[in-house]
Amino acid sequence: MVDGSDASLDDVFRALSDPTRRVMIERLRAGPRTVSELAEPFSMSLAGAAKHVGVLDRAGLVARERRGREVHCALRPERLAAAHSYLEQYAEFWGRRLDALADLLERKDDGKETP
Amino acid sequence: MVDGSDASLDDVFRALSDPTRRVMIERLRAGPRTVSELAEPFSMSLAGAAKHVGVLDRAGLVARERRGREVHCALRPERLAAAHSYLEQYAEFWGRRLDALADLLERKDDGKETP
DNA sequence: TCCATGATCAACCGATTGGTTGACAATTCC
DNA sequence: GGAATTGTCAACCAATCGGTTGATCATGGA
Numbered sequence: 001m002v003d004g005s006d007a008s009l010d011d012v013f014r015a016l017s018d019p020t021r022r023v024m025i026e027r028l029r030a031g032p033r034t035v036s037e038l039a040e041p042f043s044m045s046l047a048g049a050a051k052h053v054g055v056l057d058r059a060g061l062v063a064r065e066r067r068g069r070e071v072h073c074a075l076r077p078e079r080l081a082a083a084h085s086y087l088e089q090y091a092e093f094w095g096r097r098l099d100a101l102a103d104l105l106e107r108k109d110d111g112k113e114t115p
Numbered sequence: 116m117v118d119g120s121d122a123s124l125d126d127v128f129r130a131l132s133d134p135t136r137r138v139m140i141e142r143l144r145a146g147p148r149t150v151s152e153l154a155e156p157f158s159m160s161l162a163g164a165a166k167h168v169g170v171l172d173r174a175g176l177v178a179r180e181r182r183g184r185e186v187h188c189a190l191r192p193e194r195l196a197a198a199h200s201y202l203e204q205y206a207e208f209w210g211r212r213l214d215a216l217a218d219l220l221e222r223k224d225d226g227k228e229t230p
Numbered sequence: 231t232c233c234a235t236g237a238t239c240a241a242c243c244g245a246t247t248g249g250t251t252g253a254c255a256a257t258t259c260c
Numbered sequence: 261g262g263a264a265t266t267g268t269c270a271a272c273c274a275a276t277c278g279g280t281t282g283a284t285c286a287t288g289g290a
Contacts, residue, residue: 004137013132018278022119029208036236048279050237055277069236069287077209080202087199093144094192133248151266163249165267170247184257184266232290239284247276258265 008060012083015059020044021052025061028075035064035071123175124201127194130174135159136167140176143190150179150186 015021024038039049053073056062060079065072130136139153154164168188171177175194179186 004141005134007134009137010132010134013128017125017128017132019120019122019125020278022124026119026204029205034236035238044278045280046237047239047281051278054238066237069285071237075205075208077205080205081209084199084202084206087195087202089141090144090190090192090195091199093190094196135248149266150268159248160250161267162251162269166248169268181267184255186267233288234290235286235288237285237287239282241281241283243278243280245277245279248274250273251271252269253271254267254269256266256268258263260261260263 006086008079009083009086011059012061012079015055015061016083018052018055020049021056024052024056025075025080028062028073032072032074035073038073121201123194124198126174127176127198130170130176131198133167133170135164136171139167139171140190140195143177143188147187147189150188153188 016025020042023041027033027038027041035050035053036046038053039046042049053062053064056073057064061076062073063076065074131140135157138156142148142153142156150165150168151161153168154161157164168177168179171188172179176191177188178191179188181187
């Protein structure tokens with residue numbers, strides 16, 4: 001179900017709403033990284049960056065695994081796919097309605113019974 | 116550019132991270148709605164709901180247009196499409212890597228130079 | 231063995247969030 | 261004109277967020 005009240009989407013979209021975290025995710029596309037490696041591009045304390053990784057973890061977007069004294073992180077695609085497929089609901093909309101939009105606003109609202 | 120530091124994605128994903136706002140967006144798929152109509156399903160003050168509409172507006176996800184004493188809202192697909200195409204970057208990832216993920220975590224990290 | 235490294239944790243801070251209430255403005259209807 | 265409807269605005273509140281610092285802990289390398 002791709003329902004609007006799906007609580008797990010809250011966390012996924014929230015996690016994606018921060019540019020620091022999006023950059024982390026993008027770097028993880030190239031393969032696993034340690035927390036320190038993920039933190040390196042940012043002028044930020046390690047603890048701060050590790051918090052971001054924690055958010056990504058709790059959102060289910062990355063998996064952390066301790067290996068010795070370092071923690072390796074890998075991208076988990078499932079939740080990203082969930083967010084993607086949520087938005088997919090609207091693909092039809094922006095294909096079909098792109099031009100109709102202006103009219104709906106400027107003229108009378110004719111859309112209420114047009115599902 | 117579908118870059119991680121795109122500031123407008125911040126607002127879009129942030130707007131999508133709230134279930135109230137996702138429900139509003141989904142109802143707008145069927146056609147334009149007034150602020151009151153959007154507020155109706157929720158046990159929340161009108162002012163509260165109107166704030167959510169404001170967030171959606173500032174994120175570029177809906178367009179508001181005052182018509183008489185009511186404000187009509189319509190879905191604007193462009194930014195939704197932007198978010199969708201951002202996630203599209205990863206479609207390749209979850210296609211190609213779905214099975215590789217477990218290995219990357221359990222075994223040595225072999226992914227660093229595999230873009 | 232000693233020390234530097236990698237990471238987490240707890241406490242704290244200012245800013246933002248989601249929500250409320252109350253006042254207000256504009257429009258519509260009688 | 262007067263009253264009800266629709267919506268915004270400002271102020272406020274508790275909770276959360278993004279970030280810091282300092283302490284701690286385990287591990288790895290000299």
